[in-house]
Amino acid sequence: MLTHLNLINFALADNLAIDIEQGFNVLTGETGAGKSLLLDALSACLGERTDTNYVRYGSDKADVTAVFSYQAQSPEADWLTAHELADESGEIHLRRVIFATGRSKAWINGRPSSLSELKEIGRLLVQLYSQHSQQQLLEPPYPKHWLDRYSNFGDHTQAVKDSYNTWQKNIRQHQAALDAQTTRLKRIETLESQLEELEDVLQVDYKDIEQEFDRLSHHEHIMLDCGYALNALEESEQNINQEISSIIRRLESHAGRSEQLSTIYNSLVNAQSELDDASSSLKQYIDRQSFDPDRMEELNAQLEVFHRLARKYRVQPDELKQQYETWQNELQQLHQLEDPEALAEQVEQAHQVFIEKAQYLDDIRREAATPLAIKLTEQVKQLALPEAHFEFKFEPLEQPSSEGFSFIQLLFTANKGIPPQPLGRIASGGELSRIALVMQVMNAEKTEAEVLVFDEIDVGISGGTAEIVGRLLAGLGQHVQILCITHQAQVAAQSDQHLLVKKLQTDPASSTIFELDEDERIQELARMTGGVEISETTLQHAKQLRQLKFQTT
Structure with a gap:
């Protein structure tokens, strides 16, 4: 899990060090305070692209370090061992220095490393979900990929892709042999004559x-x-x-x-x-x-x-x-040159292997689709969509592909008596945001990463719906570490650690992040629900939100 972040001359941060706890962590703050500061720094340590805007005004470089703890038998431990980067501390130190000239340097456990290595280890450590993820729902491959990921079909889908590629390769080899066969004997005769002349x-x-x-x-x-x-x-x-x-x-x-x-x-x-x-x-x-x-x-x-x-x-x-x-x-x-007839036999054998693997994948997908749609329906109904209903639709492809036999759509209806239709055709923006949120949380349950980052994914919801989202994330936080930027008091109230981002009126301006105690949390929740003027009513409401957290745990 992520245990510590240190930011030096990074964007609005002058010299900022913060410890991150296990469980459900939220970051809140007023608009423009720099809530994305911590996540931008974390992304830089994970090998994402950076630019000179990350270097604090007046500085020649920005320096960020992220420290993670890990288990001995984890994928990240295997990766460190394979790259000879493991040490006895049981920690992973990822450091990135960004220069005002645009260049950057990276280190893993003190050893200079490439950005590709940062990305490799980063994918094992952190999974990021953003508020723009709902657009993925409208992309044709998404339902199939989501079904495969949730159902752990990754090995089967890769086996289908590999067998399909082998089949296509054999087809190309066979065709090349057929094409060559027509001119092969004539070319052999020409070459033998030329070689004899030169010998x-x-x-x-x-x-x-x-x-x-x-x-x-x-x-x-x-x-x-x-x-x-x-x-x-x-x-x-x-x-x-x-x-x-x-x-x-x-x-x-x-x-x-x-x-x-x-x-x-x-x-x-x-x-x-x-x-x-x-x-x-x-x-x-x-x-x-x-x-x-x-x-x-x-x-x-x-x-x-x-x-x-x-x-x-x-x-x-x-x-x-x-x-x-x-x-x-x-x-x-x-x-x-291989005999075309022998190659034709290889083509048929490879085709049969592909058909078997693709048929098996199609069967297990169909078997998993119904209970998954039911589970998705149950989760979405809680978010002020009581009549929501989902189902998967399988349509045979004209020609089998490396993806299998079927084009898979996720159908949805929000109204009783209305037949489900493709999401992009019927769902509103608010409905899409809630559906995307639930699907991301469900996917997060299956991820191998120990740190999940949610960047304002609760945009477009409020009230009781936000409270349910907070409970979902709090429940997920019992198994993995969560970092969540949120504007919703109902979500923040469910957190285990509450981090507040504040902009300081220094010259140049700077931001800081600090952990709130219980009384400070009540004040921040009241601000989030009531605005600048905090009344006794908003304070009582904030206390009630926190009480809900303890009642549900």
Whole structure:
């Protein structure tokens, strides 16, 4: 559960630290006080997108930290172990620093982490429901997804998707084999002919014969230049080797008198050694060279073949070897091409697997739909909709899909004697908000997250309806931790911890959050029900709301 939040220079918060309790926690405050401050900070720690507006005016960065406790055998414990982030404290510290430049950094238990890692662990820790969630009810896939989630059909729906994808993949492979079969034999014949044409030619390397041909073409000039070089090195009257030897003798006696001269002397000695080696190698090279006109004619013929084939296949001569290997690989793949008949059998097998899994999913969905609709009806009736009635409608799809066999609609009527119709066609905005609230609470009962956040989901309700919503959330708070922003005193009165958000008239403006004791809670509930002027009547009403909390627990 969430145990602590620390906000430094975050939006309107200067330096704010707050402890969060187990159970049902509410945040209230006047409009503009910054009630979303705490939830925005929590969202930042969970890897959600941020912007520079979160950095307090005049500061260069905002720094927020959320601390969670967790159980040893929980999904988040497994995640921490897998990422080598677990420690002995039994806590998870999520930290996010947002810079005024727009950049941000994140840490998990003190180790720098990516936003994707924050989101991964965040999904295991916190589930967020907002006042805009009612719009999801109007989206066609929502009833099916809600039914699957509430009924824990996640593994079955994934199995159907996987089997459908396998079936479709096999269909594509089979069709590709059929398409390839028509041109396969002709292409094999072409490739074999091309490879045969290149096979003998590529027994020699193009670059090697090109270099040898170039050397024979310039044989006379090479010998003349080599002879001149050898003569200059050691055969002429004033050759280079003799001159260097003379220089070395003159400097040898002075080398010990100067470190710099010693270095020069050693360099010249090394140069003389290198020149001696070069002269020796040049003599051997000259002795071994001979001009072979027959060999030159043979090389020329080979090069002509290379250039002819290069023009034919529109590549450079030195690229023919790579082209040969490419054709070899293609030929091998064509020989290994699967038999279309065998693939057709795989398609049928995959189709049967999909049909079995999809039929089973459809059956369990239909079986779960009726009792779930009854439960939803019972819950919604409490929210000033005494004649509410829900039922699921299953319509066969024209073609089975990865979602199964049926298109599932949630039908609703608020009036006795009126047949149920799709929600988007018949439900008013107020009815949608109450239905969405109940469905979210029911879904929350099934979530694995230990922290549920409700952001003003009670908008559009009041009076006795709000009181019932408060009871629903209070009951849910006995199993998980709840954070709820609310404007309804009837909801806030049912909470275990009441946090008040206040704006302070500092320069620049700031907000603070603090926990209310029982007397302070009565004052805040009276403000929420009676406005600015708190009378004895509103105080008595606030006390009665709190008494209802203790009577129901």
